[in-house]
Amino acid sequence: MSFTLHGLGVSGGIAIGRAMLMSHATLEVSHLTLAPRLVDKEIARFDTALEAVKQELQLMKEHTEHAPAELAAFIDIHTMFLEDPELAE
Numbered sequence: 001m002s003f004t005l006h007g008l009g010v011s012g013g014i015a016i017g018r019a020m021l022m023s024h025a026t027l028e029v030s031h032l033t034l035a036p037r038l039v040d041k042e043i044a045r046f047d048t049a050l051e052a053v054k055q056e057l058q059l060m061k062e063h064t065e066h067a068p069a070e071l072a073a074f075i076d077i078h079t080m081f082l083e084d085p086e087l088a089e
Helices: 038-063 068-084
Strands: none
Touching: 038 068
16 A cells, blocks of 8 residues: 655655554543632632743743753743733633
8 A cells, every 4th residue: 555645844855664653642622611619710720820831931941051042032932922911811
């Protein structure tokens, strides 16, 4: 059986071999319905998670003195995503 894959390559050249599925993770997002009394608690949990991730990104950025400049820019843009109120709402 022969087939052709189409798309954008990530490197030059030709690769011949077997394709293997490395993850069985589903792309479905589980949905949870909250009771109205739990909404404020969940919002607080979300805000706490945002702050924890921002602190972790800042710590990563502080330890990139020997890394390419692009890494600092990558961290900055992700910090900007976390601070965007449109995304949080």
